Amino acid sequence: MEQVLATVLKFSMFRQGDKVLVGVSGGADSVALFHILFRLREKFNLELFICHLNHMFRGEEARADAGWVASLARKFDIPSIIEDIDVPAYMIRHNLPAQVAARQVRYRFYRRVAAEKGCSRVALGHHADDQAETILINLLRGAGTPGLKGIPPVRENFFVRPLIEARRKQIEAYCLLQELSYRQDSSNLKPVYTRNRVRMELIPLLEKEYNPAVVASLNRLAGIMREENDFMEAAAENALERIAGRMGPGEVRLSLKSLTDISPALLRRILRMIFRRMAGESRAPDYEQVEKALELLKGTLPGKLEWPSGILLIKRYGQLEIIKGGAGEKLPCYRYPLNIPGETRIPETGICIESEIMDISVAPDPMTLHSGEALLDYAKLTGPVEVRRRRDGDLFWPLGFKGTIKLKKFFIDRKIPREKRDFIPLVTSGEEIAWVAGRPGEKWKITRETKKCLYLKIVSK
Known part of the structure; x- marks a missing residue:
């Protein structure tokens, strides 16, 4: 608990009187997170809410998890919000991988419930082992510094991760010491997902054959990359404000002349930054799509390029126009x-x-x-x-x-x-x-x- 408190203070995760929505799946990490915040609530004068989403992937097992979380909330007399959302249908409708669809639906659920309850923070149970897995996955797919910074301890001054510096074994030891029971997600034991294989196969191999402290090393790398990425993001932000001829909801126009002196490294960030602002939680353009945009800019002829989430890049009349909704995809109702x-x-x-x-x-x-x-x-x-x-x-x-x-x-x-x-x-x-x-x-x-x-x-x- 002392380590978690140190993390909370280090990253200024809570203010006095915050209403905090705690995401509880029922696993050891989220149960430990809730229990620690319950013990810390008087120190920060926190008002806690528990939320749980049944993604409807695991049938009866998932329904049992939801019931278990409801009983946990009753035991501690904490309000709970538990919902079922058909993520498999969402996945098919939007042509998304299962884990990407689940994440999109889950985070929209967090935002909506937090708004309904007036919560200023959403606390999630990611820990140091999750961080190491994320870094390795991103490294294997060839990510740059945005990917190698891993999971941020605080995102948007809204999502907070108090366990991000704690190891999985420490969390399980805490549950044992506090006599906290928790649920086991059977899908986490199947070596069919990349993350599961990294956790079950790659990290044990690296610890045994290369570096016993590989999890700590990868977390240190994440911290370094986070600082360097923040520096580069600030540079991209300043450059975008300087060169943008027009910026508004769903539209950005950049003068081609203003782009000639910007390095490819910074221009990649500017393009991704514009995409994030327009697409929100949707999929980001991959490396090839960003490189195609750079090729479009280098060419002498006008042209256009479609990106995910209905974003269209048009090069014409000495400008690069980036338009949301220009590629034929319909914006979801909200x-x-x-x-x-x-x-x-x-x-x-x-x-x-x-x-x-x-x-x-x-x-x-x-x-x-x-x-x-x-x-x-x-x-x-x-x-x-x-x-x-x-x-x-x-x-x-x-x-x-x-x-x-x-x-x-x-x-x-x-x-x-x-x-x-x-x-x-x-x-x-x-x-x-x-x-x-x-x-x-x-x-x-x-x-x-x-x-x-x-x-x-x-x-x-």
């Missing part, structure tokens, strides 16, 4: 509670909506706001305030109009291309649209009677 105040991430589009309640006396002049900002009369917001994608038949009463019109007509009149419309977030009050990014609704406009307003801003994350 709907999230709007965190007021706070941040609401939309992983499907790679953007985030920041919200803040302001007194009208200190609010900015609505006439000075950019298209990604808005002020709404806070008192007029009723029902659940949410952010979602557009739907067929949506109606909208834009600011300054005499009444409602079809949202589709609003987009057509504003000459918004069809491929971009799904990527414009809608903020709703009850069932009514209060804000279409770029235009508030008439019912929520600022008037002389307005005392408090809700400030909204779209940012790329």
Whole structure:
């Protein structure tokens, strides 16, 4: 427990009063994580929630795991959220490998439940052995520093991994000492997945024949790569801000002339950075796809290239245009509670909506706001305030109009291309649209009677 506390303090994982969603699969690592956080809750004044997702891969065994986690939550009198999601169907629908599909669904589940419960942190049970396995897997597939940095202790200041410096054997010893029972996932014992083979075959071989401390060495490598990757990411961020002619939700334009002095190493990062912002949790372009993009830039002729997740790269008129939704893939429907105040991430589009309640006396002049900002009369917001994608038949009463019109007509009149419309977030009050990014609704406009307003801003994350 002392080692975990040291890790928590080292990486500033919790603030006083945090609401923490703990992902509990039922295995030794997640059970130990929950138990340690339960013991630490008074030190940090934490409010804990347990969540568990049945991926529906393992039939009765998985249902038994869910029941076991529910009983654990009852034993410690902790609220629990347990759901079944048909990941095999999702995997087939999106043509994804099983583990990739499971991860996408699981992390969306974490984000949604955390938003519903008002949790500012999601605690996960990854440990040092998981880190070593990840480094080896990424090394074998030829990853660069982004892959060799492994699993981050803290990601997005939201996902935290308090056990990341603890060994699996230490975690199992803790469970034994504390008399904690746990579940065994039979799929972890089958040498059919790459991770299982690395854990069961490769690491024991390396420990026996090459380096008894290989797990510690790989974790040290991850720490070094994490610092170097952070440095390179900051350089790429600065370069992108310098060269981008236009950046918005679902669209980035880069001047070809500005790219000539950028090294291939930095340009690869810039392209991947743009992709992450647009695609959120979706699959990243692989090495060959990034290299094809570099070849497109080197050539003298215009051209285009399709990337995963419906992202299209077009080279024309002295620019590289990167457009989300340009390659024919449909954006999934999404709907999230709007965190007021706070941040609401939309992983499907790679953007985030920041919200803040302001007194009208200190609010900015609505006439000075950019298209990604808005002020709404806070008192007029009723029902659940949410952010979602557009739907067929949506109606909208834009600011300054005499009444409602079809949202589709609003987009057509504003000459918004069809491929971009799904990527414009809608903020709703009850069932009514209060804000279409770029235009508030008439019912929520600022008037002389307005005392408090809700400030909204779209940012790329």
